Amino acid sequence: MKLEGSVHSPLAPSELWDALRDPQRLADALPGVRLVDVLDVQSFRAFIEPATGLGVTPFELDVRIDDERAGEHVSISGAGRSGEQLVELEVEIDLSGRADGTAVEWNADVRFFGLLSSIGQRVLPHIAADMIESALQGAAQAEPV
Amino acid sequence: MTDTLTEPGIGTGTSWQGQSVPRKEDGRYLRGEGAFVDDLWMHRMGYVYFLRSPYAHARILSIDVSKAAAMDGVYATLTGEEVAELTDPYFQMAPGAANGMVDYCLAVGKARFMGEPVAAVLAETRELARDAAEAIEVVYEPLPLIVDGVATAEPDAPVLHEEIGTNVAWTGLYDYGDIDWALAQADHVVRIPHMYFHRFSSTPLECNAALVNWDPGTDTIDVKSNIQMPMFASMYMGPALRIRSDRIRWETQDIGGGFGIKITTYTYITAIALLSRKAGRPAKWAETRSEHLMGSGHGNERTFLDIEVPVMADGTILGFSARAFDDAGAYLRYEPLGAVIWSHVLVGCYRFKHVRVKYTETLTNKVPVCPNRGYSRLQHLWMVERIVDLVAHELGFDPVELRKRNYVQPEDYPYEVPNGCVYDSGNLPLSLDKTLALIDEPKWRERQRNAPPGKRIGIGIGSTLDSGTNNFGQSQIINPQLPFTGNGEAAIAKLGFYGEIQISLGTVPQGQSHETTAAQVAADVLGVSPDDVDVTAGFKSLQNAYVGFSGTYASQFAVTGLNAVAGAAEMLKAEILKIGAFALGAAQSDLELSGGMVQVVGDPERAIPLAGIANLALANVAALPDEIADTTSLTCRYVYRPPFEVVDTERKWGNISLTWANQIHACVVEIDEATGQVTILDYAAVDDCGIRINPKIIEGQVHGAAAHGIGGALHESFTYDEETGQLLNATFFDYHAATSADIPHLRTDYVESPSLTSPNGAKGMGEGGGAPLHAISNAIQDALADTGAVVTHAFNPPERIYEMLNADHAVRGVEVVSR
Numbered sequence: 007m008k009l010e011g012s013v014h015s016p017l018a019p020s021e022l023w024d025a026l027r028d029p030q031r032l033a034d035a036l037p038g039v040r041l042v043d044v045l046d047v048q049s050f051r052a053f054i055e056p057a058t059g060l061g062v063t064p065f066e067l068d069v070r071i072d073d074e075r076a077g078e079h080v081s082i083s084g085a086g087r088s089g090e091q092l093v094e095l096e097v098e099i100d101l102s103g104r105a106d107g108t109a110v111e112w113n114a115d116v117r118f119f120g121l122l123s124s125i126g127q128r129v130l131p132h133i134a135a136d137m138i139e140s141a142l143q144g145a146a147q148a149e150p151v
Numbered sequence: 152m153t154d155t156l157t158e159p160g161i162g163t164g165t166s167w168q169g170q171s172v173p174r175k176e177d178g179r180y181l182r183g184e185g186a187f188v189d190d191l192w193m194h195r196m197g198y199v200y201f202l203r204s205p206y207a208h209a210r211i212l213s214i215d216v217s218k219a220a221a222m223d224g225v226y227a228t229l230t231g232e233e234v235a236e237l238t239d240p241y242f243q244m245a246p247g248a249a250n251g252m253v254d255y256c257l258a259v260g261k262a263r264f265m266g267e268p269v270a271a272v273l274a275e276t277r278e279l280a281r282d283a284a285e286a287i288e289v290v291y292e293p294l295p296l297i298v299d300g301v302a303t304a305e306p307d308a309p310v311l312h313e314e315i316g317t318n319v320a321w322t323g324l325y326d327y328g329d330i331d332w333a334l335a336q337a338d339h340v341v342r343i344p345h346m347y348f349h350r351f352s353s354t355p356l357e358c359n360a361a362l363v364n365w366d367p368g369t370d371t372i373d374v375k376s377n378i379q380m381p382m383f384a385s386m387y388m389g390p391a392l393r394i395r396s397d398r399i400r401w402e403t404q405d406i407g408g409g410f411g412i413k414i415t416t417y418t419y420i421t422a423i424a425l426l427s428r429k430a431g432r433p434a435k436w437a438e439t440r441s442e443h444l445m446g447s448g449h450g451n452e453r454t455f456l457d458i459e460v461p462v463m464a465d466g467t468i469l470g471f472s473a474r475a476f477d478d479a480g481a482y483l484r485y486e487p488l489g490a491v492i493w494s495h496v497l498v499g500c501y502r503f504k505h506v507r508v509k510y511t512e513t514l515t516n517k518v519p520v521c522p523n524r525g526y527s528r529l530q531h532l533w534m535v536e537r538i539v540d541l542v543a544h545e546l547g548f549d550p551v552e553l554r555k556r557n558y559v560q561p562e563d564y565p566y567e568v569p570n571g572c573v574y575d576s577g578n579l580p581l582s583l584d585k586t587l588a589l590i591d592e593p594k595w596r597e598r599q600r601n602a603p604p605g606k607r608i609g610i611g612i613g614s615t616l617d618s619g620t621n622n623f624g625q626s627q628i629i630n631p632q633l634p635f636t637g638n639g640e641a642a643i644a645k646l647g648f649y650g651e652i653q654i655s656l657g658t659v660p661q662g663q664s665h666e667t668t669a670a671q672v673a674a675d676v677l678g679v680s681p682d683d684v685d686v687t688a689g690f691k692s693l694q695n696a697y698v699g700f701s702g703t704y705a706s707q708f709a710v711t712g713l714n715a716v717a718g719a720a721e722m723l724k725a726e727i728l729k730i731g732a733f734a735l736g737a738a739q740s741d742l743e744l745s746g747g748m749v750q751v752v753g754d755p756e757r758a759i760p761l762a763g764i765a766n767l768a769l770a771n772v773a774a775l776p777d778e779i780a781d782t783t784s785l786t787c788r789y790v791y792r793p794p795f796e797v798v799d800t801e802r803k804w805g806n807i808s809l810t811w812a813n814q815i816h817a818c819v820v821e822i823d824e825a826t827g828q829v830t831i832l833d834y835a836a837v838d839d840c841g842i843r844i845n846p847k848i849i850e851g852q853v854h855g856a857a858a859h860g861i862g863g864a865l866h867e868s869f870t871y872d873e874e875t876g877q878l879l880n881a882t883f884f885d886y887h888a889a890t891s892a893d894i895p896h897l898r899t900d901y902v903e904s905p906s907l908t909s910p911n912g913a914k915g916m917g918e919g920g921g922a923p924l925h926a927i928s929n930a931i932q933d934a935l936a937d938t939g940a941v942v943t944h945a946f947n948p949p950e951r952i953y954e955m956l957n958a959d960h961a962v963r964g965v966e967v968v969s970r
Contacts, residue, residue: 117874120205120877125882
């Protein structure tokens with residue numbers, strides 16, 4: 007599923023970038039997300055529990071930074087598994103400096119495999135979009151370190 | 152919910168057949184005492200869960216079951232690698248390259264559809280089995296996939312089965328008459344470039360289930376299941392499991408619907424048997440609804456291309472030509488029989504003389520297809536009925552008159568169609584008149600003309616056939632090497648110690664009331680009431696009679712099953728009379744059976760009860776002369792063999808079915824222009840299935856078939872994501888099986904044209920599920936007549952209707968060339 011959106015942050019691009027690149031701060035900003043392990047500077051593992059009307063489907067998600075230009079752009083890919091269900095995602099995030107902060111444009115390709123793709127095909131786009139937006143909002147509202 | 156115009160009274164007349172005898176089965180169902188597979192339990196039994204591929208097409212790089220196997224309460228695990236060691240691939244009916252398809256009960260090396268089982272677990276509880284399955288670690292390498300049933304035939308499509316090297320499973324040309332001549336001679340040629348019949352399925356109340364025990368001492372496999380064609384499964388499973396096929400002992404009892412979908416469960420039962428043997432325990436599996444929808448079987452999905460219809464100025468349709476692509480999904484588990492079964496109804500209800508269909512069956516990364524009510528024929532019949540309707544609309548003929556002009560006429564029967572099938576009987580014009588009378592067509596035409604703003608009303612007719620009793624010789628049209636011809640069914644009639652009459656069947660009822668109708672037939676032969684006849688519930692291979700194609704499918708019980716019952720009962724009657732003649736000192740010809748007695752006609756004082764006959768034969772046998780004792784057992788097995796001949800495989804010619812019931816449906820729809828919503832305002836069905844054994848049961852099956860077809864026309868369609876191959880509606884949340892809330896008031900009536908080929912005059916029925924698809928498509932077409940829209944899809948949800956209402960129809964889905 008193709009998703010996209012935009013977020014405004016009062017932070018300057020460099021401050022927002024620092025927040026985005028800190029997995030722990032991102033995890034703290036997201037309800038139902040727990041950072042499991044920082045694997046290296048480019049990758050981490052998180053445990054997420056997205057809730058749908060049909061219940062909670064916990065996922066262990068491996069996330070990797072594929073490409074980045076500090077303060078401007080980051081490409082992220084992820085793959086997760088929950089029993090028989092799989093999720094794959096690619097997210098592109100672009101930051102643009104504005105007088106009042108930073109404009110964040112994002113788009114994502116999220117693919118679900120297994121019964122979840124059937125059960126969740128109506129609700130998952132909204133949940134996935136909400137989670138991405140929440141992560142970006144959390145970073146956008148973070149206090150500069 | 153229904154208007155029934157004719158309701159015969161019980162106990163009137165001289166025959167139990169023809170009366171709406173109350174169903175013997177209903178008592179236990181209403182009391183909640185039906186015995187379904189998931190109600191069964193065995194000591195030390197475990198529960199099975201199948202781990203399924205999340206990918207539509209992926210190489211399986213590794214499977215690690217160690218975590219699952221180490222869990223407390225897990226009895227056994229099973230992987231594709233083990234299956235490949237323990238079993239042989241199932242035999243294939245396809246000829247040529249596709250005959251080499253390697254198909255096992257679990258995916259081996261590759262998964263070819265989302266939902267394909269890749270491993271299985273047997274554990275102490277259902278929940279533990281599922282948790283353990285989720286602990287199995289499978290490493291996949293996703294592969295390019297294909298879900299388009301036509302594009303998959305292209306050389307650059309991803310190949311599902313490397314051992315075949317192509318996704319084309321079968322191709323053949325059905326060519327009768329001279330369609331080129333007809334197209335050259337016709338006053339008009341109607342061309343329809345593309346028509347599409349979607350994937351939908353049956354949704355029986357009870358999903359697939361089996362309780363399997365592989366007994367190590369006797370090396371026998373006891374299978375209690377709801378499979379509907381067990382002997383067919385034995386043919387597949389015996390060689391695959393490398394055991395004698397008679398070591399597989401089948402038992403069914405109550406089954407919550409089948410509709411064909413429960414024929415190909417043998418793959419699951421094979422895996423469960425292996426788990427049972429490995430663990431040394433009985434193993435039970437009961438499929439969930441989602442598993443059923445994404446991993447069991449779907450109905451055939453068919454695309455028709457390049458349809459050309461030659462029509463004369465007076466409306467005579469000479470025939471048609473077309474290309475058909477049938478999407479079989481990932482494996483050929485009953486296929487490619489569908490590639491010939493459609494030709495039972497080559498010309499539908501019409502006197503077409505010239506037909507050419509180039510037929511291709513393809514493989515895609517989707518659930519394998521299997522028989523589904525109206526199997527392979529409803530797709531073709533929908534196309535035929537659609538082209539007749541489009542001819543009427545495009546050339547300005549009245550749809551009713553055009554049908555009547557082209558129908559096979561009552562005086563034509565027995566009517567040989569161009570491929571050698573012989574339609575046995577019918578009166579299609581009368582059936583159509585009755586149908587239109589039921590809906591009061593003039594009333595709706597008036598309302599159509601005065602429809603309120605924003606609303607459109609359409610009236611559609613669906614003429615369909617239900618071919619019953621397969622000649623399995625048709626399989627040789629697909630593959631001349633297959634050793635199958637004809638058909639048959641068996642039954643046993645017994646007289647018990649106290650004169651009890653018992654019938655056991657070779658069939659596997661799934662709700663069709665076989666106990667009731669078999670009792671009616673036996674009661675008529677033996678001069679008792681159906682209440683006096685006990686019909687064994689379900690099928691038990693150790694107890695019941697059977698032949699190779701025993702089972703319940705292909706609309707054949709009324710013919711094969713009941714003629715077998717009649718034959719067995721006649722044999723029993725002959726034995727009873729032989730013993731009775733001795734006991735009464737009378738000639739057999741002077742005896743009759745009545746009221747549970749053998750008596751001398753005209754002398755009721757000279758009589759002996761059936762219990763007395765049984766006593767002589769079973770417990771007082773020394774009192775009988777040897778010539779009687781040696782020739783009577785009071786256990787009589789009879790096999791009914793339909794009068795089939797070997798087919799001509801070169802010409803694809805022969806009588807490949809025995810009876811042709813017909814159903815004419817009419818439907819009135821209202822379309823909301825703002826939303827595309829279709830509402831059925833009126834619906835009628837007239838069924839002609841020859842001599843009716845039990846009208847109320849027939850009416851119930853007409854209701855069921857109509858509901859199923861309405862669901863298929865408006866609500867039910869499997870949707871696959873083209874990029875990922877994911878089935879997007881594998882739950883009842885998104886796959887909407889029609890419920891009573893979706894089904895309109897049904898008006899029903901009947902025509903009774905006795906079959907000329909079945910000894911009892913009856914025809915199989917219950918598969919008229921296609922008629923609503925035809926009728927609803929045609930009603931929508933009628934409602935949209937002035938828009939230029941052409942209904943080319945069998946599935947018409949509101950979004951498609953809305954699109955048709957608002958599309959630019961400059962390029963239409965139909966073209967007419969007139970001379």
